[in-house]
Amino acid sequence: MEIIEYFKLQAKNLHKDFKTQKLSSEEQSGKNRFRYEPKFFNVNALIADFKIDEEDFSLMKAQHIIAKLAGFEKWTDFPKASPPALILSLLLFDQMHKISIENWMSYISRVEVKNKTIYDDESRLDIFRMVFEEDDEYYGGKEYRLFDIKDSTDKLELTRQSELAPREKIISLPLEGAVRQEFIETADAVFKDVLDRIESKHPKLIRRMWNAESYIDNELLKPEMLPIDHYYALSLIDAFLVHHVIALAIKADEKD
Template sequence: MNTIDYFKLQAKNLHKDFKTKTTLVDKTSSAFLYEYSPKYFDIEMVIADFDINENNFSLMNAQHVIAKIANFDKWASLLKASKSELELAKLMYDYQNRVDNVGWYFYIENAQSMNEVELDTEIQVDIFKQVVIEENIFEDTEIESYLLKHKY
């Protein structure tokens, strides 16, 4: 599956999770309008972080949220990204429980500054695979994830 199709699937999964909503019995005990039975995403965290209107959430809204989680400003930017930018975005998306966007960009900025070199996206992909996936250097950092597969 190519990366664009992967992110399309994530948007569809988010939209499916959102459609699991049922009316709350006791609306005074929750800040949300509905209860959810999600399979893929921490829906309440997504709603809170992205200020989502629970009464109006379309597949297009889901695409926008997925693009934001993948560190793009909008879905159209994700679609126009280079192959290496998409690969890095997918890695960061899949490993969002290990390092967040801010932590990663501080790490890259520090590496560039120390080595007095600009690290292009292809090199960042290789670095990510080594330090985040293989060595897990951020293991002492607690990161919230939008993905339920990371919630143990």
């Protein structure tokens, strides 16, 4: 199992936990109170700490929470991340009980300021392993899981796969097979994020106009850009798609 697939599973598990929701009572304010029977995550703790709207929780929002627990700002950061960054995200998720994301970011920021440098992903991974991985001390972590994650997956095997199997460069178009599917799924996720940000007057119309397959096959990459690094090509979706969605929004407004 690849690291991204592993985190997809965690998001699905979190979503399953929320789907055990049952109405417990209704307050005088008219707000519902719910109870849960989770198997994977401490739902009540996540609700409190991440300010989750219990009446509007989707798989996409579950993915956002998992991304946060892994040290990313949003779910669409996963496919663009380098192998060392993905390994670090797995370690941070695995050791959430020991160190919080906030304390890790604060630590690495202080070290960068002290050494007057900005560390790359590989260096950050090395620092985490050297300072925190085998440390028995606790640094403001909080356990949101209801089981020991190390008993449910072979973390070392996931790490080894990422280190030994770097992505090849893209050398031909159109994209095919699993690579094409990865790019389509990433484009769909980025599209949803961009559409939420631009606050268009016609979101339903824009969704009907959007075609992730056509965008990946015909618009993102051009022959003159080849060869291109796999991860860099994925990052272009986040960089370029906002302009495409804005263009769709303008067309939607013109049809009003």
